[in-house]
Structures are given as structure tokens and as C-alpha cells.
Amino acid sequence: MAISLTKGKPLSLTKESPGLTKIFMGLGWDPVEQKGGFLKKMFGGGASEIDLDASAVLFDKNKAAIDLVFFQQLNSRDGSIKHGGDNLTGEGDGDDEVIYVDLAKLPANVEHLVFTVNSFRGQSFDEVENAFARLVDHTKNQEICRYDLKEKGRHTGVVMASMSKENGGWTMTAHGTPCQGRTAKDIIDDAVRVI
Template identity: 45%
Template sequence: MAISLQKGQKIDLTKGKAGLSSLIVGLGWDPVQKSGGFFGFFKQENIDCDASVLMLDENDKIHSASDVIYFGNKTSRCRSVIHSGDNITGEGDGDDEQIFVDLNKVPSNIHKLVFVVNIYACVQRKQHFGMIQNAFIRIVERSTNSELAHYNLTDDYSGLTAIFPGEIYRHNGEWKFSAVGEGTRDTAIDQIARHFQ
């Protein structure tokens, strides 16, 4: 059964689970429905959220542009992190974007996988995460399709255009997941990545 996390909580992923390696990291969100219109509500313009992964060393630094996995660079060089592709609307139930992680393939110099969601063209469209609801990140064991952890982002992210929902990191030879839930006003993945250079 999945562990439901609150902001700041951490769980062990691999401790006591020696065979756990292949994960699905699911990220989801829905546009807020505004009241009004013929049927009592209408949706605002599509909000195109993009999920990305930053592969960081032990000093929380990115070694190269290839360590930023997103819709424009969907597979890491080591093939340990693979992006499912871009979902431009957030429509439908379940995960809007998925990232596949093989922990056994993550190079030894990579100590942390930081997951990021930002709003594409947020400045031009005047959009921010206050216009998003039901945002979550979840960790799924790929071989059994069983959910290990789920974190619903419940803070008020009004005015913020990028969110760090969570991260997977090494600790004493094991892998852990942390529910981060912090936001910034960065507007694109390259701007976000600069904080880690």
C-alpha cells in the first residue's frame, strides 16, 4: 500500500527491498475550473506543464546539459532516466507525464534526481501554479505496478511558475524519496538548471 506523504517527509525506497530498481515517477495536475459560462463553469486556456529531472552530483551540481532530462532531451546518456514525452493540457485522470528511472543504471557520481514541473510560456500566457489544482507526484514500482509513495501538493503556489515536487537521492548506500513541494518564479528549465551549475 502506498505511503501518503506530507511536505518534507522522506521514505526509504530500497532499504529492505534489494530487488527494487525500476521505478515510474508519475506527475499529474489539472487546470482550475472557473465558474461561469453556459454550464456553470469553463476551463481557462490550457496550461502546458512540463516535467523534468535534474541529475545532480554529491555537491548538488549538474555536470552537463545532458544531465537535464525533459521533453527536448528525453533519455539520459546512461539510459537510467527516460521521459515519457510532453502532455500539453493536463487533461484526463492519472499521471500527466511519467519518468522511468532504473536505479541500478544511475552512475555512481549521480547522487540525486530532482523532479521539476514548470509552466511552458508562462510569461506570455500570464499563467502560474495558482491556476493548477490536484498536483501530485507518486513513485511506482514498475515490475508490479504498485504505488510506493504519493505526495499531493497542497500549498498555495500562486505567482510561482516552477515547482520541485520531490527528489530521489542516495543515503548510506540506499535510495530514498523526499517530498519537497517548494516553488520558484523560474520560467524555463534552462533557467532552473542554472541554480545547480
């Protein structure tokens, strides 16, 4: 059974999943259901489309950004991280966007991976519900841990979680830190503050 992450409390991935090499970060959300009667739903009510974008920022030990994987660059320059593609609506169950990471292929100077979510269209997180981030052992197709974002607000971005090298292994920490920005490029400074 997956571990439910507590905001700010690191989880040792080395202890939870020894030998972990291939993972993916699945991010999901739903648009808030609009209130209204039969006519509103019939003529354009219900849930609106929410275009959130999942991203991964790679940092070195000095917290300098090395690379960025997001909807405008679907692969890291070294090929160790791949974005599964852009979901423009948030429709459907499960993961809406997925970022695949081959830990064995990450460059040696990568010390931190920060996973973010942004609203490209500028919609706020007051319009989003059921947002989550889950880390999955891709080799075993087994969910390791999960963070459910409860906070609402007028912010347009969230630093969801980070992974950091520690004593030869990796730790995972949930953050759920609200910020402003339409892409991950806009919130790199916010990402630095959590690692």
C-alpha cells in the same frame, strides 16, 4: 497502499521496497475550472489548457548538475532515464507526464535525482489544481509513495521531490518548493537548495 509523503520528511525506499531497480515518477495536474455560466462554457469557458512540464535533474555528491531530462531532451545521456513525452493540456485522469528511471543503470556518480514541474507558457500555479507526484515500482506496477501539492501561488515552477543515495540505498523526500522558471534549466539553483 501507497505512503502519503510529508513535506521535508525522507522516506527510505530501501525499507519500503527492497530490491527496487526500475521506477517511474508520475506527475499529474488539472487546470482550474473557470467559473461562468452556460454561454461562457459554450463559447470557450470551462477549464483552460495548462502546459506543465515534468523534468528530472541528476546531481553528483557535490550538488553539481550532471544531466537533465525534460521535454527538450527526453533521454539522459547514459540512457538510464527516459521521459514519457510532453502533455500540453493536463487533460485526463492519472499521470499526465511520466519519467522512467532504471536505478541499476544510473552512473555511479549520481547521488541525487530532483523532480521538477514548470509552466512553459508562464501560467501560474493559481491556475492548477490536483497536482501530484507519485513514485511507482515499475517492475511490480505498485505505487510506493505520493505527494499531493496543495500550495497555490503566482510561481511558475515547483521542485516537487527528490531521491538521494543514503547508505547504499535511496531515500525519497517531498518538497513542493515554489520557484520561478519556464523550464527545469531555470530552477537548477532551487533544486540544489533542497538536496
